[in-house]
Amino acid sequence: MSLIELKDVSYAYPGETKLVIKHLSLTLERGWCLVVRGDNGSGKTTLFRILNGLAFPVEGRYLFDGTEITEKYLGVSRNSKLFHKRVGYLFQNPDIMLFNGRVFDEVAFGPRQMGLSDAEVEMRTKDCLDLFGIADLADKAPYHLSGGQKKRVALAAVMALNPEVIVLDEPFAGLDGKTREFLGGFLAELKESGKTLIVATHDDRLQEALADQVLEL
Numbered sequence: 510m511s512l513i514e515l516k517d518v519s520y521a522y523p524g525e526t527k528l529v530i531k532h533l534s535l536t537l538e539r540g541w542c543l544v545v546r547g548d549n550g551s552g553k554t555t556l557f558r559i560l561n562g563l564a565f566p567v568e569g570r571y572l573f574d575g576t577e578i579t580e581k582y583l584g585v586s587r588n589s590k591l592f593h594k595r596v597g598y599l600f601q602n603p604d605i606m607l608f609n610g611r612v613f614d615e616v617a618f619g620p621r622q623m624g625l626s627d628a629e630v631e632m633r634t635k636d637c638l639d640l641f642g643i644a645d646l647a648d649k650a651p652y653h654l655s656g657g658q659k660k661r662v663a664l665a666a667v668m669a670l671n672p673e674v675i676v677l678d679e680p681f682a683g684l685d686g687k688t689r690e691f692l693g694g695f696l697a698e699l700k701e702s703g704k705t706l707i708v709a710t711h712d713d714r715l716q717e718a719l720a721d722q723v724l725e726l
């Protein structure tokens with residue numbers, strides 16, 4: 510069974526008739542990397558919202574590990590916790606993701622939601638801050654950070670849950686060369702370690718390095 514399966518999925522925003530996603534079918538195997546390309550407005554972010562259970566097909570089906578992801582299914586708190594633990598989502602704009610007063614709490618938020626013990630939360634959060642080179646920012650307010658720092662914090666918050674699938678929406682957008690390099694290396698390691706990646710990017714080198722499969726919207 511494929512990990513991710515879209516079957517003839519269409520989507521229109523509420524109150525609109527225009528289909529933003531039209532009859533899209535797609536399968537993705539565990540450990541594969543799908544690169545999603547397409548001009549601005551082609552539906553990349555909309556597709557990612559569906560894959561992350563933040564929007565639901567108006568037609569067709571989305572199966573994750575054999576389970577259909579619907580509003581009703583995710584309406585059950587146990588299901589939604591499990592799903593969001595397995596699928597992590599890095600938004601294009603980290604400002605939308607960051608809402609805690611301290612970087613430490615931002616990264617600790619997911620593990621706390623998962624009901625881990627205080628000691629486990631502390632350990633995981635510290636590991637993640639170290640991994641992304643942001644341990645020195647632990648007590649800072651996320652909204653005071655630079656764009657590149659915010660991206661690291663947002664990614665650390667995603668990785669703190671150790672998801673199987675990581676969905677990244679234009680992760681290079683607005684980043685300086687050094688942070689791009691770091692992020693590109695990190696994504697290659699994730700792939701190496703067997704994670705399933707879904708990445709929207711216009712970057713040919715990143716695609717070259719990662720893609721097993723390419724979807725052009």
Ligand SMILES: Nc1ncnc2c1ncn2[C@@H]1O[C@H](COP(=O)(O)OP(=O)(O)O)[C@@H](O)[C@H]1O
Nearest residue numbers: 522525529547548549550551552553554555556
């Ligand atoms: N909240 C929304 N309400 C209505 N239309 C939207 C909304 N968000 C995006 N759209 C429209 O959906 C289409 C696809 O947008 P989007 O998924 O953001 O594309 P991309 O990420 O590829 O730039 C665009 O035509 C956009 O205007």
Ligand SMILES: [Mg+2]
Nearest residue numbers: 553554601678
């Ligand atoms: Mg987008």
